[in-house]
Amino acid sequence: xxxxxxxxxxxxxxxxxxxxxxxxxxxxxxxxxxxxxxxxxxxxxxxxxxxxxxxxxxxxxxxxxxxxxxxxxxxxxxxxxxxxxxxxxxxxxxxxxxxxxxxxxxxxxxxxxxxxxxxxxxxxxxxxxxxxxxxxxxxxxxx
Amino acid sequence: xxxxxxxxxxxxxxxxxxxxxxxxxxxxxxxxxxxxxxxxxxxxxxxxxxxxxxxxxxxxxxxxxxxxxxxxxxxxxxxxxxxxxxxxxxxxxxxxxxxxxxxxxxxxxxxxxxxxxxxxxx
Numbered sequence: 246x247x248x249x250x251x252x253x254x255x256x257x258x259x260x261x262x263x264x265x266x267x268x269x270x271x272x273x274x275x276x277x278x279x280x281x282x283x284x285x286x287x288x289x290x291x292x293x294x295x296x297x298x299x300x301x302x303x304x305x306x307x308x309x310x311x312x313x314x315x316x317x318x319x320x321x322x323x324x325x326x327x328x329x330x331x332x333x334x335x336x337x338x339x340x341x342x343x344x345x346x347x348x349x350x351x352x353x354x355x356x357x358x359x360x361x362x363x364x365x366x367x368x369x370x371x372x373x374x375x376x377x378x379x380x381x382x383x384x385x386x387x388x
Numbered sequence: 389x390x391x392x393x394x395x396x397x398x399x400x401x402x403x404x405x406x407x408x409x410x411x412x413x414x415x416x417x418x419x420x421x422x423x424x425x426x427x428x429x430x431x432x433x434x435x436x437x438x439x440x441x442x443x444x445x446x447x448x449x450x451x452x453x454x455x456x457x458x459x460x461x462x463x464x465x466x467x468x469x470x471x472x473x474x475x476x477x478x479x480x481x482x483x484x485x486x487x488x489x490x491x492x493x494x495x496x497x498x499x500x501x502x503x504x505x506x507x508x509x510x
Contacts (some may be wrong), residue, residue: 250398256440260417267477268477268479268481269481269484270481271473271481271482271485272485272488274473274480274483275470275484275488275489276488277474278469279466279489279492282462282465282466283458283459283462283492283496285462286458286459286462287454287455287458289456290453290457290458291454291455291456293454294448294453294454295416295449318464349406367495371464373510
């Protein structure tokens with residue numbers, strides 16, 4: 246991690262780094278919101294309706310949904326440290342779960358957001374964290 | 389009823405997507421025609437959510453009933469949030485958000501119709 250920031254959770258004000266949720270950032274926030282929405286409702290109902298079928302996969306889906314919610318909120322409100330953290334975990338998650346779903350397919354009988362590198366969601370879950378991290382990095386440099 | 393309503397929603401969302409894309413390319417912001425399309429799509433999604441909630445138990449329990457109901461109930465949120473964002477954002481990215489939202493509605497509605505076709509009992 247970089248040096249600690251004095252106003253770690255406060256939204257960025259004028260003169261500091263540009264907001265992460267404006268201009269092209271709106272698009273990234275919208276994509277995160279869509280994933281958060283699709284993953285949350287789906288995992289909540291999967292756990293309620295047939296949790297026994299694939300407990301690991303459904304719990305991972307719920308964790309993924311939570312991370313998408315945090316990332317959406319952090320990007321929309323320019324909380325850079327929080328956004329970087331959430332998106333990094335997300336990238337690690339999609340890589341690990343994506344690989345695991347090919348190595349131990351029995352653990353993932355149902356498709357989840359992250360299994361098979363997000364193929365069920367058009368690989369958006371794989372591409373989005375890379376775009377998100379790039380966007381966060383880019384915003385800290387003068388344009 | 390579920391399939392015809394789904395088809396109607398998909399058609400509306402594709403029109404919404406195309407108009408938003410044209411607006412994005414021309415640098416135009418939201419106008420009455422685009423707003424009307426999102427409202428019509430929204431009405432269709434509310435009908436679809438009600439129909440899905442009513443027919444949810446008719447889905448084969450060993451299949452993807454959870455996805456079916458979750459998508460149907462969460463979709464009506466999409467046009468509302470997209471429109472609010474599009475009104476607040478005064479650059480062409482506003483229309484980018486609309487394109488994403490319209491695409492989401494088209495894809496998730498197709499998935500609802502697909503699950504109903506495969507595992508639903510009328």
